[in-house]
Amino acid sequence: MSMINAAVVESFDEPPHFRSVPAPEPAPGQEEVEVLAVGVHPATRGIAAGKHYTSPKTLPALAGADAVVRRADGSLAYVMMMGAGTLAERIVIDPAAVIPVPDGADPAVLVATMNPALSSWGALRTRVPFQAGHSVLVHGATGNAGSMAVKVAKHLGAGRVIAAGRNRSRLGELAAEGADDIVALVPDQDATAAALAEAAADVDVVLDYVWGPPTELAMRAVLGARTQRTRLLDWVQIGGMGGDAITLSGHTLRSTAFRVLGSGFGSVDMQVMLREFTELVATIAAGGMAVRPHPFPLDRVEAAWAHQDAPGERTVIVL
Ligand SMILES: NC(=O)c1ccc[n+]([C@@H]2O[C@H](COP(=O)([O-])OP(=O)(O)OC[C@H]3O[C@@H](n4cnc5c(N)ncnc54)[C@H](OP(=O)(O)O)[C@@H]3O)[C@@H](O)[C@H]2O)c1
Incomplete structure (x- = not known):
C-alpha cells in the first residue's frame, strides 16, 4: 500500500x-x-x-x-x-x-486570503439585496475577514464603509486602506454605542464578525439611531468572535425594517457559491x-x- x-x-x-x-x-x-x-x-x-x-x-x-x-x-x-x-x-x-x-497565482497567498474574503463576498453577493452605493458597517473589522470585508465591500461598489473594531492601530490602517469611517469598540459601552449611532445610523447592511453581547449593544445603538425606520437594514451574522448567541426582542424586529440572517457554508447553494468564488479568486489573483x-x-x-x-x-x- x-x-x-x-x-x-x-x-x-x-x-x-x-x-x-x-x-x-x-x-x-x-x-x-x-x-x-x-x-x-x-x-x-x-x-x-x-x-x-x-x-x-x-x-x-x-x-x-x-x-x-x-x-x-x-x-x-x-x-x-x-x-x-x-x-x-x-x-x-x-x-x-x-x-x-489563474496560472501564476501564489497558492499560499490565495489560500490565506480566500476564506477571509469569501465571507463578505458571499454575504454581499448572495444573501442580501446589496447594490452599488449602499452603505455597510463591518462589525469586527480588525481581523482578517473583517479587514477583507472593508475591501470587498468597496470593490463591490459600496458607497460608504464603516469599520468598527477594537484594535486601534489596525483601525487606522483600515482608514488608510479605504474605510470611510472607523468606530473604536471600547470597554465603555456608552461611548461605543454613541460612536456606532453617529457613524452607522442609516447603513443598509451590517456584516457582523463578532455576535454575542457586543452585537446586542451594536444593534441597540444602530437601530435606536435610525432616521428612517422603514429603510431596510440587513444584519448578516458571519462570525462569532464575541459569542455564539444573542437575545433579540420582538419589539426590535417589529419597530424597524430590520432583518437578521446568516451567511456561511450551508446557507448558499453550492453552484451559486462556485460561480461567485470563481470571480473572487480571479479578483484576489489580480492583486490588491x-x-x-x-x-x-x-x-x-x-x-x-x-x-x-x-x-x-x-x-x-x-x-
Ligand atoms: N461565515 C463565513 O463564511 C466565514 C468565513 C470566514 C470567517 N468566518 C468567521 O469570521 C470570524 C473572524 O474570522 P477571521 O478570519 O477574521 O479571524 P481572525 O483573523 O483571527 O480575526 C478575528 C478577530 O476578531 C476580533 N475580535 C475578537 N473578539 C472580538 C470582540 N469581542 N469584539 C470585536 N472584535 C473581536 C479580534 O480582533 P482585535 O483583537 O483586533 O479586536 C480578532 O483579530 C470567525 O468567527 C470566523 O469563523 C466566517
Whole structure:
C-alpha cells in the first residue's frame, strides 16, 4: 500500500499530528490532486477541535478545510472540503466543485486570503439585496475577514464603509486602506454605542464578525439611531468572535425594517457559491486584496496550530 504524509486529528483536545497515512483512492467520478497550500483559518481550527458544525463525527480524520491544489492537467484550483479534510500530500476531490485558479497565482497567498474574503463576498453577493452605493458597517473589522470585508465591500461598489473594531492601530490602517469611517469598540459601552449611532445610523447592511453581547449593544445603538425606520437594514451574522448567541426582542424586529440572517457554508447553494468564488479568486489573483501567509511545512503542523497570527497574517501549511 502506498503511503503519504498528512496531518491527522486524533483527538479534539490536541492539535493535528504529522502522520503517514494510506494514499487516497479516487472513487469513480472523483479526481486525485496534489495539495499545494492549506489555510489554518478559525474554522479550520474549530473543525479540528470538534467545535464547528462541520466537525467530523468520528476520529481519526484528516485536518484542513480548504486548499489550493494542482490537478492532473497541471492547472491550479481552490477547493473547500469543510469537514472532509485537505491536509495531506494528495487528496481526492469532486471535479465539479473546483474553483479554477489563474496560472501564476501564489497558492499560499490565495489560500490565506480566500476564506477571509469569501465571507463578505458571499454575504454581499448572495444573501442580501446589496447594490452599488449602499452603505455597510463591518462589525469586527480588525481581523482578517473583517479587514477583507472593508475591501470587498468597496470593490463591490459600496458607497460608504464603516469599520468598527477594537484594535486601534489596525483601525487606522483600515482608514488608510479605504474605510470611510472607523468606530473604536471600547470597554465603555456608552461611548461605543454613541460612536456606532453617529457613524452607522442609516447603513443598509451590517456584516457582523463578532455576535454575542457586543452585537446586542451594536444593534441597540444602530437601530435606536435610525432616521428612517422603514429603510431596510440587513444584519448578516458571519462570525462569532464575541459569542455564539444573542437575545433579540420582538419589539426590535417589529419597530424597524430590520432583518437578521446568516451567511456561511450551508446557507448558499453550492453552484451559486462556485460561480461567485470563481470571480473572487480571479479578483484576489489580480492583486490588491491579500492576507499575508505565515508558512509552515506539513511536518510542523503542531507548531502551525500553536502559532498566533499577527493582524493581517494567516497561518498556511505549504506542502
Ligand atoms: N461565515 C463565513 O463564511 C466565514 C468565513 C470566514 C470567517 N468566518 C468567521 O469570521 C470570524 C473572524 O474570522 P477571521 O478570519 O477574521 O479571524 P481572525 O483573523 O483571527 O480575526 C478575528 C478577530 O476578531 C476580533 N475580535 C475578537 N473578539 C472580538 C470582540 N469581542 N469584539 C470585536 N472584535 C473581536 C479580534 O480582533 P482585535 O483583537 O483586533 O479586536 C480578532 O483579530 C470567525 O468567527 C470566523 O469563523 C466566517
